[in-house]
Amino acid sequence: MSGNAILVVGGGFSGITAALEAAEMGYEVILVEKNPYLGGRVAQLNQYFPKLCPPSCGLEIQFQRIRSNPNVTVITMAQVTKVSGQAGNFDVTLSIKPRFVNEKCTGCNACAEAAETKVPCEFDLGMGQRKVAFRPNLFAFPMRYVFEKNRCSEAEAKKIEASCKYGAIDLNDQERTQTFKVGAVVEATGWKPYDMSKLENLGAGKLKNVISNMQMERLCAPNGPTGGLLLRPSDKAAPKRIAFVQCAGSRDENHLNYCSYICCMASLKQATYVRERVPEALVTIYYIDLRTPGRYQKFLEKVSADDKLMLVKGKVAELTESASGKVLATVENVDTGIKNVEEFDLVVLATGMQPSTAGEAVAVNTPRDEEGFFIGSPDSGVIATGCAKMPLDVMRSAQAATGAALKAIQTVAGR
C-alpha cells in the first residue's frame, strides 16, 4: 500500500459506492467492515423505496463490481483502531477478529447443521435465533460462514470442525492486527436505529408487540425470522390493527434533536408490506408532519389512496400493554381535538437514525457534532459521507459517496 491508497471505513451502501468509484478510477482501495458481510443496513431491508426493490437488486451489482476489480481489498470483521499522520500519509492499524472459518468455505451449511448452540440473531435484530456456526445472511458477501468458537463448548467445536469436509473450520484462528499506509480516509460508518429502551413513554422496548421499523423490515423480509410472514411477536398471529408511531426519538431534544429523514417514507413503505401480507388489516400512521421530500410526494399520494390506511396528525406519547397482549396507544388527534386510547395488535416505532459511532471513541481525528455526526474536513484527508454525516436515503447515500470518492481522489492524486 502506498500514499495514494484510500481507506474506506464501513462497508454499507455508502462505503461500497465510495470504494468502487475510487477503485474504478484506478486507485487502490481498502474497504474495512465491522460485520462479517458487506451491505450494511440495506442488506437488512425487505425492500427499499421508492421503487420497492429488494436489497439484492442494488447490492448484487455492487458485489459484482467488487469481485471484478482487483483494486479493492475487502477486510470484514475488522475495526480501525489507530490512524496517525496527515493527508497523503496516514498510518492505519486494523484489528481483525477471528472468523474461525478460512477461505476453503463453500457455504455448504454442514457446520451450521452440526452446531447445536443457538443465540439471538443480530442480523434479525434479536427477532430470531441462529446457530453459533452460521451464514451471516442469505445474500452474504463474502459468502463465507462464521463460527463463534467461544460461545460453545469444546466438544461442540470439535464436532463442528469434523463436520466440514473441506477443512474450512480453523480452530486456531487468532485475533490479529494489520497496518498499512494510505493517503485518504473515507469515513462511511453509517447509522444504527435509535435505542428503543430510551423511549420510556413508548414502553422502553419492553412491550412484546412493539417493534422498531428495522425489526419490521426483518419480519417482512423473505429471508427473515418468519420467512416474510407478518406475525406479531407475542403469539405469532397475523395483526389486524397496526399503528406506526412516527418520530420515535427523532425531532426530540430529549433524544435525537433532528429529523431522521427516512422514517416517514419507511412507514409508508411498510404500510404496503402490511397490505400485501394481511389485506384486511387496518393501518394507522401517527405523525407530527409527514415529510416526503421531492419526488417522494408521489409515493405518499399513491400509498395514501389505500382506504384502510389512516394518516392521523398527533404524536403517540404513551404506549402500554393490556393483559391480552394488545398495545394501548394514547394520542391526541390534532385535527379533531380528541384524545383517545386506541388498541392495536402491533405497533411499529419509526425509530430514528443515530450515527453508528455516537457515544463511542473513533480512531480518526475528525470533528463530530453534538449528535455524533461527522462534520467532515476534506483538507485533513478524512472525508465523511453517507449516514455517518447526516441522515440520508439509499439514493442520496450513493450520490454523496460518489462525491466523497472524488474528494478522496483529489487528496491522494499525484502522490
Added chain:
Amino acid sequence: MSSPVRIQPDPSFVRELQAAGGESVKKCYQCATCSVACPLSPSENPYPRKEMVWAQWGLKDKLMNDIDVWLCHNCGTCSDLCPRGARPGDTLAAIRNMTYRKLVGPACIGEWMSSSKHLPKLIAIPAILFAVIWLITQGGFSIPEGDIRFGKLYPGDYTIDPLFMLIFGFMGWSFYKGVMNMWKSFKSLPETWQLGVEVEKPTVIQAIIDVVRDEIITHRKWNDCGKENTERFKGHWTLVFAFVALAIVTGVVAVSHWGSKVPGFNWLHMLGDTPMPLYSPVKLLAVAGMVLGLYGLTMLTRRRLNQDSQKSGSSFYDWYLLGVVWAVFVTGTGCFLLRLAGVAGLAYPMYYLHLISVFMLFAYLPWSKLGHLVYRTTALVYARVSGRLPLSRVEDKVFEI
C-alpha cells in the same frame, strides 16, 4: 362543510404572555405529546396542545375564557416530555398570570403586579401608610415605653382593624367581580356532550362541597399528576393549613375583641386578649401555623431553586408570591420572638415590616398568583358542573365463555 373562521392574532398579547413566563411558546410544533402526557387532561379537546397554538397566534379571547388552564396543576410532566423545549407547563402558568392581570380592574394594579420594575410602588404604598400612622400615634418615629404591646403603636380599634376591614372588603369585591366574569366566560364555551351512559351532573353547591373535600383538603390531584410531586405536595399542603390555622387565630381574636363590646358578651375578651400567654390554645395554634408555614415555604422554595432550568422556569408571579409569603412569616416570627426577648427597639420596627408584608399579601391578592385560591376553585367547581373530567384509562376486559 367547514366554514372559514376569521381569526385576529394579537402580537402584543403574545409578547406580554412571553414576558409573563411563556417565553418558549413559539418553539411548539404541535405534536400533541403534552396533551397525552397530562394525566388530568380530558379526552375531548384536551390541553395544553390547543392552548399552545392559541398562544402562538395571540388568540387572547380564547385563552382568557379557557377553563383548562385552571385544571392544570403545573406538575411539569408535559414540559419534561416536550420534544422542543416549548414548556407547555410554563405557558399555562403564564396564561394564568395574564388572567390575574386582566380579569378585574383597576388595570393599574394588574399592570404593577406584572413586573419587578413596579415593585417599589407596591411596597411604597403600605410603607408610607403605616409610617404616617406611626407618626400620628407617637408624634414622631419613637419606640413606645414599657412592656411591648404592638397595640400601643398601632391601636387595633382605630388603625389596624378598620384598615384591614377595608382591604378585605376591596379584595372580596374584586374577587366577586372576577368570579362573575370568569363564570360568564366559561358559559360561553361549548358544553361537553355526554354519550353512552348518562352521568348525573352535580349541582353548584354539591360541586363546591366536592371541590373543598376532594381537592383542597386532600390535594388529591397533586398525586394524580404524572410526576414525583412529594416535595411540592408537602410544601403546598402544609402552607395551606398554616394559613387556615392563622385565619382561625385571627378570627378568634377579632370575634373576642369586637364581640366583647356587645352588652352581655364582655366575657368573650377572655379568649383573645393580646398579647396572649404562651399556654393559651389560640397562641399554640398560632405557633403551629407559624412552624407549618416556614416548613412549607422551605419545601416550595427548595423545589423552585432545584428544578431543571432546561425544562421549567419560574416567573415574577412565582417569586413575588413566595417572597411576600416569606416576608409575612419571617417578620411575624420576628415580632413574636423579639417581643418575648423584650427587644422593643427591634420589635416595633419588625411589626411595621410585618404590616407592610401582610398588606401586600391581601390588598393585591386578586392580581397575584395567590388569586388561584379563588379562581382555580371557581374553575374546578365549573368543571364538575359541566362534566369536564380527565380521560379514564381503558381497562382490559377478558370475557371467557
